[in-house]
Every structure is written in C-alpha cells, then in structure tokens.
Amino acid sequence: MSRIRQLLTSTTLILVILLNGGCFREVALPVKAGFVVKAAEDNFSIPATLTITNQSEGADSYEWTFEGGTPSSSTERDPGKVLYTKAGSYKIVLVARNVDNQEAKSEQTIIIGDALVPSFTYQVVDNNLPPVTAKFKNTSQGSSKVEWVFEGGTPGTSTEIEPTVNFEAPGPHKVTLKAYFGTYFRQKDTTLVVGDALKPDFDYAFSPVDFDGEAPLTLNTLNKTMGGVEYTWKADGGKISSPSAKETSITFDKEGTYAIILEASNGKKKQQVTKTVTVKPNSNLYVHKNVKLGINTASREIGCFFSTKTGQIFKDTGELTEEEAQTIDVVFFGLNPSFTYNRFVSPTDAGRLTFEDIPKAQKVSFVNVMERCSSCKSFTSTDFDAMVDDSAFRTLQVPAPGETLGFNDAEVPRLVLFETQNGRKGLIRITKFVREGEASYIVVDVKAMKEKR
8 A cells, every 4th residue: 555655656746847847938148249349559540450359148140340441241259350441430330149039239439540650850949059949840640649758858748749848968869759549659769969068269379480489470270169150259469360250360460478369159158268379579580490301312201492481391292382382492402321512502493403393482592611601701500509589690791692512521510601582591500410321311400580681
C-alpha cells in the first residue's frame, strides 16, 4: 500500500512540473544604441582618421552611416576607422536591431576642420637694436585659437592674434606659436635675434705722414661701436672732415692735448665716449730708425726704395701706384754682396740701373761721399743724434745735381746728404752693412725735413 502512495506522489509532481513548464515565455531585452568617436591625438582636422567604438546593448545587427567619410557605411559591430578628407559638419548614424526586429538609433554630429598649419610673421619696428619692439601676426590655417610664448619678451605669453612684444636683452629669443583645433595643436618655432646693446667705442691712428705725432697732425678714426646706426664726432680745436660719418679724419694744427668725443645712437637712445690725443710740437723733422734696404739682387724681396714722408719701404716689383711712387725720395743701389760699390740715386734715375722705372718720380740730389765734397758742411754721427728739429738743414747748401761717386763698406757709420726737388733736405746714416749673399742689405737711420723752410 505504501508503495502505491509513493508512485502517486511522484506522478503528481511530474504533472505539476509539466503544466508549469508549458506556461513559460522568453522576455526580449530592450535595444540601446550608442557609440564613442575618438581621433588620434584628438586631431579632428583633415586628414582626420576617427575610431568608432560601439557601445550598444541588446542588439544583434548594426547599420552605420558615415556622412562624408570613407567608408560611408558599415554593418560591422565595430566599423573600425573612418577617414575624413574634407572639412565640414558631418553626421554619424547608428541603427541597432535585435532578432525581434526591435531597433534603436544613435546619432552624433562631428566637426572636421581644415588642415592645421601653424604659421606667423613678425615685423621689427625701426631696427633690431635693443630695446626691440616686434609686431607678430598669426597666419595659421585651420586653427580655432592660438597660444604664443615669447622667450625673454614682454609679455612672455599671449593668446592674441596680433600681439606686440618688447625685447630688451641682446641675443636670440625663441618665439613659439601653438595653433589649436579643439584640443589638438601644432607648433611652430622661430628665433628673433636682438642686436648688440649700444656701446660706443673707437680707436684712432695717425695718417702715414704723421707717424711721429707732431703738429700739424691728421688722424683717422676707427669706429668700434657695437649696436650703433648714427654717429656724431666732436673735437674742440680740431677740424673734422665728416662730423656725422661712421669714421672720419680730424686735423689738429697746433700742439696740445685734445678730447675726441664720439656720440653714438641706435635710433632709440644715445651714448658717448671720449678719448684724448696728444699732439707734439712740430720739429719739421722726419725721424726713421733701423731702415733695411737691400742690394740690387734683394730689391724684390727686401726693397730698395724708401719714402721719408711715410716711412715705407717699397720693393722693386713694378707694382707701385702713382701715389706711392711720388713719395719715394731714397733709392739705394748696392752692386754686389761684397758692397764694393754702393750709392744712393735719384728716383728719376732708377730705371737706368737694374730697377724698374718709378712712375712720376721726383728728382733728388745725393752727396754719397761727403769727404770729397769741399762745399758741403761736415756732419758727424754725434751731430746726427743731436738733431731734434730741422735747424741744421735750413741754411744748408747741397750741391746740385749732386755727385755720383760710390762708396764701399769700409767706413761705418757713413753719412749721406740729400735734397729733394721741393727743397727738403735730409741726412742718411748707414749703421750696418750685412752680408747675406744675394739677400745682403744695409741698415740706415734717416732724418729729413718735412717741408722746406
């Protein structure tokens, strides 16, 4: 009997389960459509490559539309990358469906910008000398905003389209422009160079004929100013040839100490510097020491021509300018390295010996062997050293056209008297005969009048 009850109970449970199971129904989940759009480096300017990430729920199929994009459509769950090559406003549409044909739609509008090209120009006001004012202008393409950074500038940063910036410090200054489209930016750098700070300075040198620093004296200035564009020279007691030139010459007629002032401007501010020059009394006497003159075979290497006016030695190369040639008043002829025959000759006679003709040469008379000149005043080496002005030459008579005897190296020192065609008189003292083969030479001291008195 108990066995029958167990079977009845089991049968009843099975019937209940079957009856309940016959009433169960599947309930469909709702479809939710959604997606996320991202760009590499957040760059939505052309060419823009966007990555589409599907975030839909409850869907089994998808239909994408990409207005203006490549591809223009897709049925993939995740369509991957879409390329946009033209700027504009475009819609991305997603329709998501399930197996029961339920659907949901999601739509986004994206803005694609023009190609982002950072660019700018600038113009420096007046010049690039400090303080510099520069006007910048944004010429970027495809940007929605800009950010500037001015290294060493005032202001140091700006978001204006056309900022004006001041730079004080000399040297290079980095300028950076960031052009933005959205949060994406591209950058351009350049360097603005501010010139040297204004610092006036100069040197001067006496003109070649005024090497001794005596009055009347002409000097030439050498402008060493940094950062200057305009100049004014001043010198009380001096005659300035070009007061507003960058470099000039100044003549002082009398002895004394003078101040030379250079005022420099960079177009924005002025500064000045002062230097002094001392002009010696006029002895009317050129003094040259240790002048080296070669024998005829050394005329091209050492030189045989000399100017008492400028102190220059000239080589016999045939390349003399007329201006140089006209200053030559001493020509030395040495026959051989043994110095058996030597003499000083007039520049007008150079071409008759072994030298090239001297163009527009001046006539000079020489007394090479004074001990044979009965009408000549006798001079000693001590007399030569004692000459501090031209007084010994003023009344001196030099025979014209001058004797042509030669001398050897037996007598040292040897004195040679001369007079130029314009009446300047002088004395040459030979202190050495140096035997070095074809490069043999003599060493002389020279004293000569600057002008006839």
